[in-house]
Amino acid sequence: MFKNYLKIAIRNLLKKKVYSFINIFGLGVGMACCVLIFMFVQEELSYDNYHEKGDRIYRVIHGSTQEGVEESEATNDFWVWGNAPVGPALKRDFPEIEKVVQFSGRADILLSIGDITQQEEGILFMDSTAFEVFSWELLQGDPKTALAAPYSVVLTESTAKKYFGDANALGQSIKGSEVAGRANAGEYTVTGILADVPSNSHFKFNLLISLNTFRQTRAEVFDDWGYADTYTYLLVNEQFDQAAFQEKIPDFIQRGNTDTEESNYMIRLEPLKDVYLRSDAQRQPGQTGSLSNIYVFSIIGIFILVIAIINFMNLSTARSMERAKEVGIRKSIGAGRKSLIFQFLGESLIIVLLAALVGFALVSVSIPLINELTAKEFQLASLINWQTIPVVLATIVIIGLLAGSYPALVLSSFRPVSILKGINNSNARGVNLRKTLVVFQFSLSIALIAGTMIVYSQMALLLDQDMGFDKEQMVVLDYNYDGDVTNVSASIKNEMEAIPGVSSVAFSRSVPGSHFPAAYTTLEMADGEMVGQAQPIFQVGLDFIDHYGLELVAGRSYSRDFPSDSTQALVINEAAARQYGYANPEDIIGKKFDQWGRAGEVIGVVKDFNYISLHASIEPLTLPFEAYASRYVSVKLTGEDIPATLAGLEGVWNQLVPHRPFIYSFLDEDFNQQYQSDFRFRKIFTTFSILAILIASLGLLGLATYTAEQRTKEIGIRKVMGANVGNIVGLLSKDFVKLILIAILVSTPVSWYAMNLWLEGFAYQVSIQWWVFLVAGVGSIIIALMTISFQSIKAALMNPVKSLKSE
Incomplete structure (x- = not known):
């Protein structure tokens, strides 16, 4: 019996080669995409799992409360980067802490x-x-x-x-x-x-x-x-209770931190398992992932597999009439419904098994591509082990049962008498099911097209947004605080500015997109009170503000005409002025400040500029003058013969500071490094979206082919009656177009909501326009028509004599 079932399954596969190819290849691609996405998700979820004591490792994050706000309700940002004495103090006060490990930035x-x-x-x-x-x-x-x-x-x-x-x-x-x-x-x-x-x-x-x-x-x-220059991690004992520990923190701070009343300092603990994907703290010691991206990719993987399964179910139910007589004959000679269900499920499992082999082959050849897309190093060998093999086999069985269940139940329910008489009451139900599945399938495709367009628009915003400073044609030389370089900084500046192709040169400790410290800054309020705030600082040279094209909205920049600027002056940004209660930047000019041992007056306010990525809004920033704590030389080029200009810069460098390597980069490229994970997201999202659309189109091609075959005589009669090619193509296409229009209505609100959630990860984001969904819908119709038209035109050009003779 099993041998007989196997022969029938193979004969059916060979008899209908086009449908077999669509089913096997489409399902294979869907399974391959799922596996590749699973590999990526598994890698992301595996971060830091290699630590044997990982479930007992926590890290300290540092923050501060606003005046009058309870710690549990605080909305301030937390930093992982913080002070050093908190580690030993925690170890001393809490016996549940076994070890403390600290390291610098x-x-x-x-x-x-x-x-x-x-x-x-x-x-x-x-x-x-x-x-x-x-x-x-x-x-x-x-x-x-x-x-x-x-x-x-x-x-x-x-x-x-x-x-x-x-x-x-x-x-x-x-x-x-x-x-x-x-x-x-x-x-x-x-x-x-x-x-x-x-x-x-x-x-x-x-x-x-x-x-x-x-x-x-x-x-x-x-x-x-x-x-702040320390990261603090804790190893706790087995009985550690994080909630109970957190309740003791306020008392601990009062005992250990003498500055608590001024800074409202507070700390929290993060479990190591949450560090990579669930931490919102700033100043991370390394890269972090995105839990929302994992959700997005997981959903896309499921979408692709569902679309492939829908293709299988659609084609199987559509072709049920072709096997109706076979079912009728089998039933009339004694075949039971269970045996028929077993036969058709077995055929389904064979197709899924073949698809799995195709999928495995596709995964093998796609490993280099997925490595390039994700910037990770996946190995095919990691998929083949005693843990994954049972999962793969179980998945094949589940997909086979899921994809083949409805066709098996429909075919096995046919009444032999009705079937042999040519009566099939289940056909209408099959048509309705296929229509529903096509709508669902193209709803997913349209959502993916719209999502891809929105992702590209957001990435374009990141690249094209006016950041408020000059970053084009800006070369940055890194000399890592080398005092010997600082000692000859004036000569370096003069010699480099004399090179053709160089516009200006400036020194600074930080440049946009790079690391910057934070300083507790006390500044005079409107009522004369001195109020302190912790805020980021850019220590800059005399010409930095003009060199980077920062716009002054109040006061003046540092000047050689005022020698006291080097020790008694401060320039801040608009956000810092607002932080201290000055809505009008002019009002803060002349106010007193005290920062890191420097005291004097605010002399200027620059317009807010995005010195960090567009994922975050512009924070308050001070730009104190500092001639001896620099790390970078910024060189603005004119754009004329850049290779020759770079060679000239290297010559000056080697002449004045021969001990220091000439290390340079372009600021725009460095700044955009902050968006590498976003660009990777775009590539992965787009790649798998295209694959999902192609699989959906493949299924549509199969349905169009089947529809044309079923209506062969009708097409022949219409041609005899005078219908032209356009009439026939329209006849075969209009039903599918109606279904896609319904899919547009279904997918638009869902995709709009989903993409709005994704955009929440950016402080600066594109607004989702209505026309995006219109273009996505029109695009899906065009894709569908291109898919259908080939088979429709072929059917329309067929000789009507042959059509009318066909059975």
Whole structure:
């Protein structure tokens, strides 16, 4: 019996090759898309899961309450980056905390080993307890002492190979430059070699320097509750209760923080499992993911698979009449309904199994593409293991049963007497079902087309929005606070500005899109009271404001005509003026300020500019003049012969500061790096949307082909009666167009709501226009007509004599 069922299934597949191809290939593509999306989602959800004690690791986030607002109702932003003394104080006051590990914000350092000199990025000053909390594999060295002594350094395996090749790096010396505010220049000893940090880690590094190096250089930082340069992670015991712990925090702060009354300082804990996808805190130590993007991609994956299954069900129910006589004969000779259901479900499972093989082949060849789209490193081998194989087999069975259930139930319910007489009352039900499924299928397709258009519009806004500063043709040279460069900054400026193709040169500690510190700033209010606020600062050189084209809305910029500007003047942005209660920027000019040991008057207010990405609104910002805490040289080019201009800049650099590598980048490219995850989202969203539409079109082609076959005689009669090709094409197309018009009405409100939710992740967002859905609907109609027209025209051009002879 089973052998007979198998033969019949194979014969049917070979007999109707077009339908078999559409079913198998369409379902295979749908399954492949689902698998690829599953791989991406699984990778995103796996972040930091490799830590053995991950369920007991938390991190401290820092914030402040507004006056008169309860901590539980506070809406202020929290920062992961904060003060150092909070870690030891928590360990001292709470016995449920077993270990504290702290590390600095990311630093860069100039390393010299023999003839190799390179600015190494991704460096952390790390606590000696790191290996007791995090599950990092130390290949060489003692985990208890590797980060204990000052000027100890632990290299990752790839970093060790870069500098030492195949030689043993353990115990070797590395010469390191000064790390501004953290470490003096000196000799570092390699005390450990660490396996490269897994890719699914929320922060990464190339080497670790002992935190005691930082502590030896600036010990006062580790007792200063107002100095932010530390990330604090905690390992708690098994009985830890986060809610109960949080209730004790206000009392802890009152005991431990002497500045509480002024700053309204508060802290919260974040579980490690929430750090990558669920954290809203600012100043993250590394990359973060997007939970909403995971939802979007998961939904798209389900959409694609559903569309493919709908194709299968539509074609199976549409072709049910072709097998009606077979069912009638089988029933008349004693076949039971159960055996028929089993037969048709078996045929369905065979098709799904073949589709799965096609899908697996497509996944194999698509791995490089998905790696490029997601900037991750997926391996096909990760899909083949004892955990995934049962899931894959179960999925094949479920899809086979789901896709084949309705056709099997419909076919097995035919009455043999009626069927053999040519009567089939279930045909109308089948037609209605197919219409419903086509509407649903194209509702999804239209929603995806509209979503793609909105995503592209939002990405265009990110690139084209006037940021309020000049970023085009701006070259940024990074010299990492090197004091030797600062000492000759005047010569560098003069020599570079003399190069043809250079418009102007400016020095600063930060540039738009880069790291910037925060400073507690006290400023005079309208009533004369001095009020303090913590806010971001850009320490800038004398010419920075003019160089970047920042617009002054009140007062003046720094000037060489006023020597006191270097120590007693401050320029702020409009948001900072509003923060202190000045709606009119003119009113804050001349008001007193006190910031990081500098005191004087506000001399100017610049128009708000987007110095961070458009995901966030413009925050209050101060731009104090600072000649000796710079890191970047910004060079504005005229756009004439850029390669020659860059060569001239490198020549000046090598002449004046030959010890420092010439490291440059273009500001617009650096700034847009903030949107890399958004651009990847656009690529992935668009790619899978196109695939979903293609699968839907493939199913529509199958239905159009079947419809044309069923109406062969009708078409022949109409042609004999004088119908032309246009009449026939319109006849076969109008029913599908009606269904797509209904799909437009169904999909518009749903996709509008979904895309509005996605846009909430941007402070600056496009408004969704009604015409987007009109264009999406028209586009889907055009796609459908192009799909249908081929088969319709073929049917219309058929010789009516052959049509009238057909059975």
